[in-house]
Amino acid sequence: MAGTRRDKSGAGDDGRENTISRMEARAKAEERNDDLATGSFPQVRRNGSGKRSVNGSGLKAKLLSSTLVVLMCALLGFGYMTQINNTQSTYETLSEDELVRLINETSNQAQLLEQRKNELSSQLSSLKAAADQREQAEKIAKQNEETSGIISGRLPAQGQGVVITITKGSKDIDAATLFTLIEELRNAGAEVISVGDVRVITSTSITSRDEQLLCDGVVLDTPYVIRAIGNPGDLQNAVNIAGGVGSRLKVMYGSRVTVVQSDDVVINAVRGTTTYDYAKNVE
Amino acid sequence: MAAVLGLIIGVVIGVFVQPDIPVWVQPYLPIMVVAALDALLGAARAYFERRFSDRVFIISFFANVVTATLLVLLGNQLGVGSQLQTAVIVVLGIRIFSNVSAIRRFIFRS
Numbered sequence: 001m002a003g004t005r006r007d008k009s010g011a012g013d014d015g016r017e018n019t020i021s022r023m024e025a026r027a028k029a030e031e032r033n034d035d036l037a038t039g040s041f042p043q044v045r046r047n048g049s050g051k052r053s054v055n056g057s058g059l060k061a062k063l064l065s066s067t068l069v070v071l072m073c074a075l076l077g078f079g080y081m082t083q084i085n086n087t088q089s090t091y092e093t094l095s096e097d098e099l100v101r102l103i104n105e106t107s108n109q110a111q112l113l114e115q116r117k118n119e120l121s122s123q124l125s126s127l128k129a130a131a132d133q134r135e136q137a138e139k140i141a142k143q144n145e146e147t148s149g150i151i152s153g154r155l156p157a158q159g160q161g162v163v164i165t166i167t168k169g170s171k172d173i174d175a176a177t178l179f180t181l182i183e184e185l186r187n188a189g190a191e192v193i194s195v196g197d198v199r200v201i202t203s204t205s206i207t208s209r210d211e212q213l214l215c216d217g218v219v220l221d222t223p224y225v226i227r228a229i230g231n232p233g234d235l236q237n238a239v240n241i242a243g244g245v246g247s248r249l250k251v252m253y254g255s256r257v258t259v260v261q262s263d264d265v266v267i268n269a270v271r272g273t274t275t276y277d278y279a280k281n282v283e
Numbered sequence: 284m285a286a287v288l289g290l291i292i293g294v295v296i297g298v299f300v301q302p303d304i305p306v307w308v309q310p311y312l313p314i315m316v317v318a319a320l321d322a323l324l325g326a327a328r329a330y331f332e333r334r335f336s337d338r339v340f341i342i343s344f345f346a347n348v349v350t351a352t353l354l355v356l357l358g359n360q361l362g363v364g365s366q367l368q369t370a371v372i373v374v375l376g377i378r379i380f381s382n383v384s385a386i387r388r389f390i391f392r393s
Binding site: 065066067068069070071072073074075076077078079080081082083084085086 | 285286287288289290291292293294295296297298301302304309312313315316319320323337338340341344
Protein backbone atom coordinates (compact mmCIF):
# COMPACT_ATOMS: atom_id res chain seq x y z
CA MET A 1 0.00 0.00 0.00
CA ALA A 2 2.71 2.31 1.19
CA GLY A 3 4.75 1.26 -1.72
CA THR A 4 1.98 2.14 -3.96
CA ARG A 5 1.52 5.43 -2.16
CA ARG A 6 5.15 6.19 -2.40
CA ASP A 7 4.90 5.16 -5.89
CA LYS A 8 1.91 7.40 -6.16
CA SER A 9 3.64 10.17 -4.32
CA GLY A 10 6.65 9.59 -6.56
CA ALA A 11 4.36 9.77 -9.49
CA GLY A 12 2.86 12.84 -7.97
CA ASP A 13 6.32 14.38 -7.70
CA ASP A 14 7.02 13.60 -11.28
CA GLY A 15 3.70 15.04 -12.27
CA ARG A 16 4.45 18.18 -10.30
CA GLU A 17 7.83 18.62 -11.93
CA ASN A 18 6.24 18.06 -15.28
CA THR A 19 3.63 20.64 -14.57
CA ILE A 20 6.29 23.13 -13.48
CA SER A 21 8.35 22.66 -16.58
CA ARG A 22 5.25 22.90 -18.72
CA MET A 23 4.31 26.12 -17.01
CA GLU A 24 7.75 27.51 -17.54
CA ALA A 25 7.64 26.63 -21.21
CA ARG A 26 4.27 28.24 -21.55
CA ALA A 27 5.49 31.34 -19.83
CA LYS A 28 8.40 31.53 -22.24
CA ALA A 29 6.08 30.98 -25.18
CA GLU A 30 3.77 33.67 -23.96
CA GLU A 31 6.68 35.99 -23.49
CA ARG A 32 7.67 35.30 -27.05
CA ASN A 33 4.14 35.72 -28.17
CA ASP A 34 3.79 39.03 -26.44
CA ASP A 35 6.78 40.40 -28.26
CA LEU A 36 5.48 43.29 -30.25
CA ALA A 37 8.58 43.82 -32.34
CA THR A 38 8.22 43.73 -36.17
CA GLY A 39 8.64 40.45 -37.90
CA SER A 40 5.96 38.75 -35.82
CA PHE A 41 4.04 38.15 -39.01
CA PRO A 42 5.41 35.84 -41.64
CA GLN A 43 6.93 37.98 -44.28
CA VAL A 44 8.42 37.24 -47.66
CA ARG A 45 11.94 38.32 -47.33
CA ARG A 46 13.75 39.78 -50.28
CA ASN A 47 16.33 37.18 -50.71
CA GLY A 48 19.81 38.23 -51.59
CA SER A 49 18.97 41.87 -51.73
CA GLY A 50 22.66 42.53 -51.37
CA LYS A 51 23.49 40.71 -54.57
CA ARG A 52 21.21 42.64 -56.81
CA SER A 53 23.91 44.17 -58.88
CA VAL A 54 27.33 43.23 -60.01
CA ASN A 55 29.24 45.66 -57.81
CA GLY A 56 27.15 46.72 -54.93
CA SER A 57 24.51 49.27 -55.76
CA GLY A 58 25.46 52.09 -58.02
CA LEU A 59 23.85 53.64 -61.04
CA LYS A 60 26.89 52.85 -63.13
CA ALA A 61 26.92 49.22 -62.11
CA LYS A 62 23.20 48.90 -62.72
CA LEU A 63 23.60 50.41 -66.17
CA LEU A 64 26.48 48.08 -66.92
CA SER A 65 24.60 45.00 -65.82
CA SER A 66 21.46 45.85 -67.75
CA THR A 67 23.57 46.62 -70.80
CA LEU A 68 25.13 43.20 -70.42
CA VAL A 69 21.71 41.59 -70.13
CA VAL A 70 20.52 43.42 -73.24
CA LEU A 71 23.64 42.39 -75.08
CA MET A 72 23.28 38.75 -74.11
CA CYS A 73 19.63 38.61 -75.02
CA ALA A 74 20.42 40.28 -78.32
CA LEU A 75 23.09 37.64 -78.85
CA LEU A 76 20.54 34.94 -78.14
CA GLY A 77 18.00 36.40 -80.54
CA PHE A 78 20.61 36.90 -83.19
CA GLY A 79 21.89 33.36 -82.82
CA TYR A 80 18.33 32.07 -82.95
CA MET A 81 17.52 33.88 -86.19
CA THR A 82 20.86 32.91 -87.71
CA GLN A 83 20.23 29.29 -86.87
CA ILE A 84 16.75 29.49 -88.37
CA ASN A 85 18.19 30.90 -91.58
CA ASN A 86 20.89 28.33 -91.52
CA THR A 87 18.66 25.33 -90.89
CA GLN A 88 16.79 25.92 -94.11
CA SER A 89 19.92 25.23 -96.10
CA THR A 90 21.61 22.42 -94.20
CA TYR A 91 21.08 18.75 -94.74
CA GLU A 92 21.76 17.69 -91.17
CA THR A 93 18.14 16.87 -90.47
CA LEU A 94 17.73 14.69 -93.56
CA SER A 95 17.85 10.92 -93.34
CA GLU A 96 20.39 8.78 -95.12
CA ASP A 97 17.97 7.74 -97.88
CA GLU A 98 17.07 11.29 -98.55
CA LEU A 99 20.70 12.28 -98.66
CA VAL A 100 21.51 9.47 -101.10
CA ARG A 101 18.61 10.49 -103.28
CA LEU A 102 19.73 14.08 -103.10
CA ILE A 103 23.26 13.14 -104.12
CA ASN A 104 21.97 11.09 -107.04
CA GLU A 105 19.73 13.88 -108.19
CA THR A 106 22.51 16.39 -107.88
CA SER A 107 24.98 14.28 -109.81
CA ASN A 108 22.36 13.63 -112.48
CA GLN A 109 21.73 17.29 -112.73
CA ALA A 110 25.43 17.99 -112.90
CA GLN A 111 25.75 15.48 -115.74
CA LEU A 112 22.87 17.04 -117.60
CA LEU A 113 24.35 20.45 -117.13
CA GLU A 114 27.73 19.25 -118.34
CA GLN A 115 26.08 17.77 -121.42
CA ARG A 116 24.22 20.96 -122.04
CA LYS A 117 27.42 22.93 -121.61
CA ASN A 118 29.15 20.76 -124.21
CA GLU A 119 26.27 21.20 -126.62
CA LEU A 120 26.28 24.90 -126.13
CA SER A 121 30.02 25.25 -126.52
CA SER A 122 29.98 23.24 -129.74
CA GLN A 123 27.14 25.39 -130.93
CA LEU A 124 29.14 28.44 -130.02
CA SER A 125 32.18 27.26 -131.94
CA SER A 126 30.09 26.39 -134.99
CA LEU A 127 28.47 29.77 -134.80
CA LYS A 128 31.88 31.39 -134.61
CA ALA A 129 33.01 29.41 -137.66
CA ALA A 130 29.83 30.37 -139.44
CA ALA A 131 30.46 34.00 -138.58
CA ASP A 132 33.96 33.71 -140.00
CA GLN A 133 32.63 32.08 -143.14
CA ARG A 134 29.98 34.68 -143.42
CA GLU A 135 32.57 37.41 -143.16
CA GLN A 136 34.62 35.74 -145.88
CA ALA A 137 31.56 35.34 -148.03
CA GLU A 138 30.69 38.95 -147.49
CA LYS A 139 34.15 40.02 -148.58
CA ILE A 140 33.97 37.89 -151.71
CA ALA A 141 30.48 39.09 -152.41
CA LYS A 142 31.64 42.66 -152.15
CA GLN A 143 34.45 42.03 -154.59
CA ASN A 144 32.07 40.23 -156.90
CA GLU A 145 29.63 43.03 -156.62
CA GLU A 146 32.25 45.56 -157.63
CA THR A 147 33.51 43.61 -160.61
CA SER A 148 30.11 42.51 -161.77
CA GLY A 149 28.81 46.00 -161.18
CA ILE A 150 31.42 47.31 -163.55
CA ILE A 151 30.75 44.54 -166.03
CA SER A 152 27.02 44.90 -165.95
CA GLY A 153 27.24 48.67 -166.03
CA ARG A 154 25.73 49.32 -162.65
CA LEU A 155 28.73 51.27 -161.39
CA PRO A 156 30.63 54.17 -162.92
CA ALA A 157 34.22 53.38 -163.84
CA GLN A 158 37.41 55.22 -164.50
CA GLY A 159 40.93 54.36 -165.56
CA GLN A 160 43.41 54.30 -168.41
CA GLY A 161 41.87 54.15 -171.83
CA VAL A 162 41.05 55.97 -175.03
CA VAL A 163 38.47 58.45 -176.19
CA ILE A 164 37.48 57.98 -179.82
CA THR A 165 35.73 60.78 -181.66
CA ILE A 166 34.12 60.04 -185.01
CA THR A 167 32.77 62.98 -187.00
CA LYS A 168 30.08 62.54 -189.55
CA GLY A 169 31.52 62.35 -193.03
CA SER A 170 29.97 62.33 -196.42
CA LYS A 171 27.81 59.32 -195.73
CA ASP A 172 25.85 58.23 -192.69
CA ILE A 173 27.72 55.67 -190.69
CA ASP A 174 26.31 52.22 -190.78
CA ALA A 175 25.20 50.65 -187.52
CA ALA A 176 27.11 47.50 -188.32
CA THR A 177 30.33 49.44 -188.68
CA LEU A 178 29.94 51.12 -185.33
CA PHE A 179 29.15 47.77 -183.81
CA THR A 180 32.27 46.38 -185.42
CA LEU A 181 34.24 49.17 -183.82
CA ILE A 182 32.86 48.18 -180.42
CA GLU A 183 33.64 44.55 -181.10
CA GLU A 184 37.20 45.47 -182.06
CA LEU A 185 37.60 47.41 -178.86
CA ARG A 186 36.29 44.44 -176.91
CA ASN A 187 38.69 42.16 -178.68
CA ALA A 188 41.50 44.51 -177.74
CA GLY A 189 40.59 44.08 -174.13
CA ALA A 190 38.36 47.04 -173.38
CA GLU A 191 36.80 46.55 -170.02
CA VAL A 192 34.26 49.30 -170.01
CA ILE A 193 32.87 51.01 -173.08
CA SER A 194 30.37 53.78 -173.53
CA VAL A 195 28.90 55.18 -176.70
CA GLY A 196 27.82 58.75 -176.25
CA ASP A 197 25.89 58.71 -173.00
CA VAL A 198 25.07 55.01 -173.19
CA ARG A 199 26.98 52.36 -171.29
CA VAL A 200 27.75 49.38 -173.46
CA ILE A 201 26.86 46.09 -171.82
CA THR A 202 26.39 42.55 -173.03
CA SER A 203 22.94 43.16 -174.42
CA THR A 204 23.74 46.51 -176.05
CA SER A 205 22.56 46.85 -179.62
CA ILE A 206 23.28 49.48 -182.25
CA THR A 207 20.45 50.16 -184.66
CA SER A 208 19.80 52.73 -187.32
CA ARG A 209 16.56 54.55 -187.95
CA ASP A 210 15.83 57.51 -190.19
CA GLU A 211 19.52 57.94 -190.98
CA GLN A 212 20.28 58.18 -187.28
CA LEU A 213 22.09 55.73 -185.13
CA LEU A 214 20.51 54.46 -181.95
CA CYS A 215 22.27 52.70 -179.18
CA ASP A 216 19.80 50.77 -177.03
CA GLY A 217 17.06 53.08 -178.28
CA VAL A 218 18.92 56.32 -177.50
CA VAL A 219 19.63 58.59 -180.41
CA LEU A 220 23.34 59.24 -180.86
CA ASP A 221 24.46 62.69 -181.82
CA THR A 222 27.41 63.38 -184.07
CA PRO A 223 30.25 63.45 -183.48
CA TYR A 224 30.11 60.07 -181.91
CA VAL A 225 32.24 59.86 -178.80
CA ILE A 226 33.25 56.41 -177.71
CA ARG A 227 35.07 55.95 -174.43
CA ALA A 228 36.84 52.73 -173.63
CA ILE A 229 38.82 51.71 -170.55
CA GLY A 230 41.60 49.27 -171.14
CA ASN A 231 45.20 49.18 -172.31
CA PRO A 232 45.42 52.48 -174.24
CA GLY A 233 48.02 51.24 -176.75
CA ASP A 234 46.10 48.09 -177.58
CA LEU A 235 42.87 49.98 -177.95
CA GLN A 236 44.46 52.58 -180.21
CA ASN A 237 46.03 49.87 -182.32
CA ALA A 238 42.71 48.07 -182.60
CA VAL A 239 41.13 51.15 -184.07
CA ASN A 240 44.01 52.39 -186.20
CA ILE A 241 45.26 49.09 -187.49
CA ALA A 242 45.73 49.09 -191.24
CA GLY A 243 42.60 47.78 -192.94
CA GLY A 244 40.78 47.91 -189.67
CA VAL A 245 37.59 49.58 -188.70
CA GLY A 246 39.18 53.00 -188.38
CA SER A 247 40.46 53.06 -191.90
CA ARG A 248 37.13 51.68 -193.13
CA LEU A 249 35.32 54.59 -191.49
CA LYS A 250 37.73 57.02 -193.12
CA VAL A 251 37.59 55.43 -196.52
CA MET A 252 33.97 54.34 -196.83
CA TYR A 253 32.21 57.10 -194.88
CA GLY A 254 34.70 59.96 -195.10
CA SER A 255 34.66 60.37 -191.31
CA ARG A 256 37.47 61.71 -189.27
CA VAL A 257 38.48 59.36 -186.52
CA THR A 258 40.61 60.65 -183.66
CA VAL A 259 41.87 58.39 -180.95
CA VAL A 260 43.15 60.10 -177.81
CA GLN A 261 44.94 58.09 -175.17
CA SER A 262 44.20 59.18 -171.63
CA ASP A 263 45.27 58.10 -168.19
CA ASP A 264 41.94 59.02 -166.71
CA VAL A 265 38.96 58.11 -168.79
CA VAL A 266 35.82 58.57 -166.72
CA ILE A 267 32.67 56.72 -167.71
CA ASN A 268 29.77 57.98 -165.67
CA ALA A 269 27.03 56.38 -167.71
CA VAL A 270 25.39 53.55 -165.78
CA ARG A 271 22.65 51.04 -166.31
CA GLY A 272 20.03 49.93 -163.87
CA THR A 273 19.98 46.32 -162.84
CA THR A 274 18.41 43.98 -165.28
CA THR A 275 16.00 41.41 -164.01
CA TYR A 276 16.04 38.06 -165.67
CA ASP A 277 12.72 36.38 -166.21
CA TYR A 278 13.93 33.07 -167.53
CA ALA A 279 17.55 32.63 -166.62
CA LYS A 280 18.11 31.22 -163.15
CA ASN A 281 21.21 30.34 -161.24
CA VAL A 282 22.35 26.75 -161.50
CA GLU A 283 22.54 25.41 -158.01
CA MET B 284 12.53 44.73 -69.55
CA ALA B 285 16.15 44.82 -70.62
CA ALA B 286 15.98 41.16 -71.58
CA VAL B 287 12.89 41.62 -73.75
CA LEU B 288 14.43 44.67 -75.37
CA GLY B 289 17.62 42.76 -76.06
CA LEU B 290 15.71 39.83 -77.54
CA ILE B 291 13.80 42.11 -79.88
CA ILE B 292 16.98 43.90 -80.95
CA GLY B 293 18.74 40.59 -81.59
CA VAL B 294 15.88 39.14 -83.62
CA VAL B 295 15.61 42.28 -85.72
CA ILE B 296 19.33 42.28 -86.39
CA GLY B 297 19.18 38.57 -87.21
CA VAL B 298 16.36 39.15 -89.69
CA PHE B 299 18.09 41.95 -91.53
CA VAL B 300 21.69 40.81 -91.29
CA GLN B 301 22.07 37.26 -92.48
CA PRO B 302 25.69 36.40 -91.94
CA ASP B 303 27.45 33.35 -93.26
CA ILE B 304 28.32 31.61 -90.05
CA PRO B 305 31.67 29.83 -90.13
CA VAL B 306 31.58 26.10 -90.66
CA TRP B 307 33.18 25.24 -87.33
CA VAL B 308 30.43 27.09 -85.46
CA GLN B 309 27.59 25.39 -87.28
CA PRO B 310 27.19 22.28 -85.09
CA TYR B 311 27.38 24.31 -81.87
CA LEU B 312 25.09 27.19 -82.65
CA PRO B 313 21.79 25.35 -82.01
CA ILE B 314 23.12 24.00 -78.71
CA MET B 315 24.30 27.46 -77.75
CA VAL B 316 20.88 28.89 -78.53
CA VAL B 317 19.07 26.26 -76.50
CA ALA B 318 21.43 26.69 -73.55
CA ALA B 319 20.97 30.44 -73.64
CA LEU B 320 17.22 29.94 -73.81
CA ASP B 321 17.42 27.77 -70.71
CA ALA B 322 19.40 30.44 -68.90
CA LEU B 323 16.87 33.05 -69.94
CA LEU B 324 13.93 31.00 -68.68
CA GLY B 325 15.75 30.30 -65.42
CA ALA B 326 16.22 34.04 -65.05
CA ALA B 327 12.53 34.57 -65.72
CA ARG B 328 11.63 32.06 -63.03
CA ALA B 329 14.00 33.74 -60.58
CA TYR B 330 12.45 37.06 -61.44
CA PHE B 331 9.00 35.72 -60.53
CA GLU B 332 10.42 34.23 -57.33
CA ARG B 333 11.82 37.67 -56.52
CA ARG B 334 15.32 36.40 -56.26
CA PHE B 335 16.58 37.52 -59.64
CA SER B 336 20.20 38.57 -59.65
CA ASP B 337 21.75 39.89 -62.81
CA ARG B 338 25.14 38.64 -61.71
CA VAL B 339 23.80 35.13 -61.39
CA PHE B 340 22.01 35.48 -64.70
CA ILE B 341 25.08 36.66 -66.57
CA ILE B 342 27.28 33.97 -65.12
CA SER B 343 24.72 31.21 -65.64
CA PHE B 344 24.13 32.36 -69.18
CA PHE B 345 27.77 32.05 -70.15
CA ALA B 346 28.29 28.94 -68.05
CA ASN B 347 25.35 27.23 -69.73
CA VAL B 348 26.50 28.15 -73.21
CA VAL B 349 30.11 27.23 -72.63
CA THR B 350 29.26 23.95 -70.90
CA ALA B 351 26.88 22.87 -73.62
CA THR B 352 29.37 23.77 -76.33
CA LEU B 353 32.21 22.01 -74.59
CA LEU B 354 30.09 18.91 -74.08
CA VAL B 355 29.22 18.74 -77.74
CA LEU B 356 32.83 19.42 -78.67
CA LEU B 357 33.92 16.59 -76.39
CA GLY B 358 31.30 14.33 -77.96
CA ASN B 359 32.51 15.22 -81.43
CA GLN B 360 36.06 14.38 -80.43
CA LEU B 361 35.01 11.08 -78.93
CA GLY B 362 32.83 10.19 -81.90
CA VAL B 363 29.54 10.39 -80.03
CA GLY B 364 28.79 13.94 -80.99
CA SER B 365 25.23 13.45 -82.13
CA GLN B 366 24.31 11.35 -79.08
CA LEU B 367 25.81 13.80 -76.67
CA GLN B 368 24.12 16.60 -78.52
CA THR B 369 20.83 14.80 -78.04
CA ALA B 370 21.61 14.32 -74.35
CA VAL B 371 22.37 18.00 -73.88
CA ILE B 372 19.22 18.97 -75.71
CA VAL B 373 17.15 16.57 -73.59
CA VAL B 374 18.58 17.88 -70.32
CA LEU B 375 18.15 21.48 -71.35
CA GLY B 376 14.63 20.68 -72.54
CA ILE B 377 13.75 19.16 -69.16
CA ARG B 378 15.11 22.22 -67.41
CA ILE B 379 13.19 24.50 -69.72
CA PHE B 380 10.01 22.56 -69.00
CA SER B 381 10.49 22.74 -65.22
CA ASN B 382 11.27 26.44 -65.41
CA VAL B 383 8.20 27.07 -67.54
CA SER B 384 6.01 25.12 -65.12
CA ALA B 385 7.37 27.13 -62.18
CA ILE B 386 6.65 30.35 -64.03
CA ARG B 387 3.18 29.09 -64.83
CA ARG B 388 2.55 28.40 -61.16
CA PHE B 389 3.54 31.93 -60.36
CA ILE B 390 1.28 33.35 -62.99
CA PHE B 391 -1.82 31.22 -62.42
CA ARG B 392 -1.18 30.47 -58.73
CA SER B 393 -2.11 26.82 -59.03
